[in-house]
Amino acid sequence: MLRYFKGKFLFKSEALLEEFTWLHLKSLLNLEPIKRQLSINKGNRSDILGVTNLGQLALVELKKGGGKDSIDQLIRYRNSLMSERPQSSEFSRVDFNQGFLLVAVASHFSPTAIDYAKSKLPGVLLFTYEITKNSREDYYLTFNQLDTKKTSAIKIDILEDSLFDSLPSFIQGYLLANGDKREPILNIIQKILGYSSTMSFNILSGYYASGMIKSLEFAKYNPQGKIMGNKICAALLYSPSENFPTGKLSLQVYLPTVDFNPRKPIAKRWTKGVAGILVETDDFIQANEVCDLNTQLCTRNSDWRLEYPLNTPEINEIFSCFEDYYINYRKYMKSRKKLRPVTRADFATVEGIVQMALEDWSVR
Numbered sequence: 001m002l003r004y005f006k007g008k009f010l011f012k013s014e015a016l017l018e019e020f021t022w023l024h025l026k027s028l029l030n031l032e033p034i035k036r037q038l039s040i041n042k043g044n045r046s047d048i049l050g051v052t053n054l055g056q057l058a059l060v061e062l063k064k065g066g067g068k069d070s071i072d073q074l075i076r077y078r079n080s081l082m083s084e085r086p087q088s089s090e091f092s093r094v095d096f097n098q099g100f101l102l103v104a105v106a107s108h109f110s111p112t113a114i115d116y117a118k119s120k121l122p123g124v125l126l127f128t129y130e131i132t133k134n135s136r137e138d139y140y141l142t143f144n145q146l147d148t149k150k151t152s153a154i155k156i157d158i159l160e161d162s163l164f165d166s167l168p169s170f171i172q173g174y175l176l177a178n179g180d181k182r183e184p185i186l187n188i189i190q191k192i193l194g195y196s197s198t199m200s201f202n203i204l205s206g207y208y209a210s211g212m213i214k215s216l217e218f219a220k221y222n223p224q225g226k227i228m229g230n231k232i233c234a235a236l237l238y239s240p241s242e243n244f245p246t247g248k249l250s251l252q253v254y255l256p257t258v259d260f261n262p263r264k265p266i267a268k269r270w271t272k273g274v275a276g277i278l279v280e281t282d283d284f285i286q287a288n289e290v291c292d293l294n295t296q297l298c299t300r301n302s303d304w305r306l307e308y309p310l311n312t313p314e315i316n317e318i319f320s321c322f323e324d325y326y327i328n329y330r331k332y333m334k335s336r337k338k339l340r341p342v343t344r345a346d347f348a349t350v351e352g353i354v355q356m357a358l359e360d361w362s363v364r
Contacts, residue, residue: 009131014064019173024154055095060103067106068113074102184284192218195358214238230274233361252276253357257292
């Protein structure tokens with residue numbers, strides 16, 4: 001995750017610098033976080049938007065190398081936001097009658113870049129960042145303001161192993177900021193990837209009503225990078241805003257379930273398929289609950305009954321929870337009979353649920 005360049009430790013990726021800055025925005029820049037990757041100016045996305053304690057909107061642009069390009073980006077984004085103010089609830093703390101606070105962070109600014117910044121954006125704050133290591137082998141991320149020479153620093157954990165290094169920056173940033181969950185999550189990832197040589201992961205992102213969601217999806221992929229059939233096993237979902245039961249990071253496993261569609265005729269309202277099952281957990285060790293889309297929809301609509309019908313030559317029964325449905329589905333469905341029986345105890349731990357998902361994945 002680090003590289004050594006001209007006598008300084010730097011992050012290997014700009015995205016990782018952004019992750020750390022976002023996670024520690026208050027400590028490093030004395031700003032409260034508002035939004036990351038806001039779409040501005042015809043599809044361009046600002047790195048970080050924050051707010052001062054006086055309600056002033058702050059635009060933060062980061063570069064892992066030289067910082068001249070960040071000045072041009074700040075100019076464009078400032079002009080766009082002045083003409084079209086964001087209306088979402090995150091910006092309720094902002095007083096748009098004040099001028100914007102503009103911040104550029106980079107590993108270095110050349111004299112030409114500094115002069116350019118002062119001429120184009122008077123008042124812009126320029127910070128260089130570096131990662132230092134003390135005699136006790138502790139690492140610190142330090143921001144140095146060029147004009148005032150003031151510094152701010154946070155202690156960070158540095159992990160250099162092949163699995164961690166292969167993960168995307170949003171997962172790395174989360175693991176480094178949540179040391180108590182790091183080992184369990186890395187164990188989950190290792191367990192999934194080690195199950196089969198055909199298992200790999202891909203990175204997806206999308207923008208929804210709740211904001212940006214990034215996902216690390218574990219599946220069997222074809223040469224074009226598309227998931228083969230139903231060969232998706234699990235996913236780690238990440239949201240900068242804490243809109244998951246587990247915080248910023250959530251685990252989904254993919255298992256057979258049923259979906260209720262009230263718009264279809266009674267005989268066809270229940271459809272079977274493989275879908276994402278949210279694993280609610282506080283520590284990624286013990287599982288509190290599993291929740292499929294059917295559960296979520298019925299929770300929002302009190303008029304819908306939560307039912308899981310299972311009809312085979314051996315059984316014709318309606319179950320009231322996903323766990324009981326899947327235990328019997330695995331017992332009676334011909335395609336699952338080659339797998340071991342499972343019980344409620346398998347749903348008690350995250351590792352147990354992941355193991356069931358891997359086994360089920362193997363027969364799809």
